[in-house]
Amino acid sequence: MKILLLGKNGQLGYEIERSATRVGMNCYSLDMPQFDITDRKSVQEAVGKEDYSLVINAAAYTAVDKAETESDLAFEVNCSGPAHLASSCSKKGVSLIHISTDFVFDGKNRMPYRETDPVCPLSVYGRSKAAGESEVRDRLExxxxxxxxxxxxxxxNNFVKTILRLARENEELRVVDDQFGCPTYAADLATLILRFANHVHDVLPSVWGTYHYCGKGVATWHTFAEKIMELARKRAVFKCKRVRAISTEQYPTLAARPAYSALDCSKIEGLFRIKRRSWEESLGEMLNGMVSP
Ligand SMILES: NC(=O)c1ccc[n+]([C@@H]2O[C@H](COP(=O)([O-])OP(=O)(O)OC[C@H]3O[C@@H](n4cnc5c(N)ncnc54)[C@H](OP(=O)(O)O)[C@@H]3O)[C@@H](O)[C@H]2O)c1
Incomplete structure (x- = not known):
């Protein structure tokens, strides 16, 4: 099976490419500047170049706050791009795994979001990703x-690396404690995506559709930061002595974020009979690979 991976230089794309190489999968990868998802021709050429059975789209505009002032670009990359891609895949008869986000939800739930829950994004980024999902659904079965x-x-760039950097420079960190979500190790997600890639053509046709996948367990950014520091201190010395809990109001950002965006993953767990790892266990593995004295 030949796979085309888009967005290979991003955090998820990098992990997918690494896992694919490890298991000997035939995966051809692209990113900017050789490939631009906003350019219909570039997309058509990429999808048409080889006889791919599957395209994985990890390319995206992910600067959540910047998107508030770069709305056109965010929509070009996250909505028009997936639209071009879904059309090209449809013409060539290729299937597509497209990555989306918990930020399509408004965060008013108090139970993990299911795939069937209505989307109601709070930010430009969330709206652009929700629009991209619709384009994919409308153009490609x-x-x-x-x-x-x-x-x-x-x-x-991600929260874990930011916390580690700040903890080397500051005695105290202030981190938001009233937004709840599920930290997800990109390497775990990459493994799941390749599992999907391997089985997507030999399970029932009803497999097509929307799924949720994230690390197991719910955290706030503050509990996430505290766990990062607890695990990192076992591996190295940091200047940081305290991680103080603050409210969203005390840390204003350009883009509004959902107060609660945990994802219910029972649909994908049932399909593959997988057991997700706790986010704490995965975090420990990630830190083993990067924190040293
Ligand atoms: N990061 C998160 O916390 C998070 C949470 C939920 C869902 N997601 C979703 O997960 C997916 C992967 O996220 P990630 O964190 O791996 O993102 P990332 O690190 O920002 O990687 C995205 C990749 O897409 C590339 N890209 C940007 N514009 C492009 C264009 N016009 N054409 C082709 N490639 C382009 C980027 O290149 P440049 O770096 O050169 O721009 C980058 O290599 C995305 O769909 C994202 O929405 C992410």
């Missing part, structure tokens, strides 16, 4: 939309 949340990896 053989699609998987995989929503995930609070991604981190040893590669790229």
């Amino acid at each position: 053989k699609h998987i939309i995989l929503r995930t949340s609070w991604l981190y990896s040893t590669h790229g």
Whole structure:
């Protein structure tokens, strides 16, 4: 099976490429500047170049706050891009795994969101990703939309790396404690995506559709930061002595974020009979790969 991976330089794309290489999968990968998802021709050429059975789209505009002032670009990358991609896949008869986000929800739930819950994004980023999902659904039958949340990896920019950097420079960190979500190790998600890739053509046709996948357990950004520091201190010395809990009001950002965006993953767990790892266990593994004295 030949796979085309888009967004190979991002945190998730990097982990997918790494896992695919490890298991010997035939995966061709692209990213900017050789490939631009907003350019219909670039997309058509990429999808048409080889006889792919599957495209994985990890390319996206992910700067949540910047998107508030770069709305056109966010929509080009997160909505028009997936639209071009779904059309090209449909013409070539190729299936697509498209990655989306918990930020399509408004955060008013008090139970983990299911795939059937209505979307109601609070930010430009969330709206652009929700619009991208609709384009994929409307243009291509053989699609998987995989929503995930609070991604981190040893590669790229993310919350874990920001906390470690700040903890080396400051005695006290102030972190929001009233937004709840599920931290997800990009390497775990990459493993799941390749499992999907391997089985997507030999399970029932009803497999196409929307799924949720994230690390097991719910955290706030503050409890996440405290766990990062607890585990990291076992591996190295930091200047940081305290992680103080603050409210969203005390940390204003350009983009509004859902107060609660935990994802219910029972649909995908049932399909593959998988047991997700706790986010704490995965975090420990990630830190083993990057924190040293
Ligand atoms: N990060 C999170 O916490 C999070 C949470 C939930 C869901 N997600 C979703 O998960 C997926 C992967 O996220 P990630 O964190 O791995 O993102 P990322 O690290 O920002 O990677 C995205 C990749 O897409 C590339 N890209 C941007 N514009 C492009 C364009 N016009 N054409 C082709 N490639 C382009 C980026 O290149 P440049 O770096 O050069 O721009 C980057 O390599 C995305 O769909 C995202 O919405 C992420």
